[in-house]
Amino acid sequence: MPELPEVEAVRRELAPAMRGARFRRVIVRRAGLRTLFPDRFAARLRGRTVRGLVRRGKYLLADLSSGETLLMHLGMSGSFQVDHPAPGRVSIGVAKDVGDAHDHVVFQMSSGATITFNDPRRFGVMDLVPSAALDQHAALGAMGPEPLSRDFEPQALARVCAGRRAPIKVALLDQRVVAGLGNIYVSEALHLAHLSPRRPASRMARPSGTPRESAVHLVRAIKTTLERAIERQQNPRYRSARFRVYDREGQPCVTTGCDGAIKRITQAGRSTFYCPVCQTG
């Protein structure tokens, strides 16, 4: 589930348990995670205080008192569970010893919270990097603008898309173009913008380099899509709300006055869902 809105929801849940708290104990249940844990991962965390927890794209970054940053990525199937001590119960300071087979890392915080990282598919990442060198990190350093920031505007989108022959759907999945979008919300935003996923990315800009109307619409649609999704994350009732197009092959388009049916195609090896009737821009 983790694209930007889901990662942001995780951040908001983790922050109260982590910010200002120390790592009392760190348990790495599964060494040799695909994610190349640095040596002595647990030892380097123990005793450190989390000064802040921010999100960058799909990454969570915990700023540590040691001058390092704990970098976390949920991959395809990662999740965190936060357990707070039951009120009135004395914490005995023992890690929960029975856990899911895919509970890979457990943080016991001085706040009393126990934070468990679970990731069946093990595409997730945990790493420690010097805070001063974050911009040299291969993924973070090259990452595009935060879509909900002012930096993400039509001009910027048109510029990074210039010269790209790949379809806009594929370009938007590239984290260097814009940060945090994944396969679901790219389809969702393109539908909201009434743009075809097959449209060449380069056509966000005119030959002169100035952004076309489509870039304006797309930027707006991406922001709206993500803002709504983040809001939805806040209300458990709506978390499972259906998407506009994602995973709705053959079902009717939700655009007012459109009688199209959602189609599914493959682009760069991944499913794209769109309405061939109203996404013609």
Place this chain on the structure above:
DNA sequence: ATTGAGACCTGTCGGC
């Protein structure tokens, strides 16, 4: 330089 394919892992679901 850009792009697509394959790889990384495990779980789930539909079809036979």
Place this chain on the structure above:
DNA sequence: TGCCGACAGGTCTCAA
């Protein structure tokens, strides 16, 4: 019920 292939919300590396 059991087996098997297709597929899954991410990203990296490699070859063309």
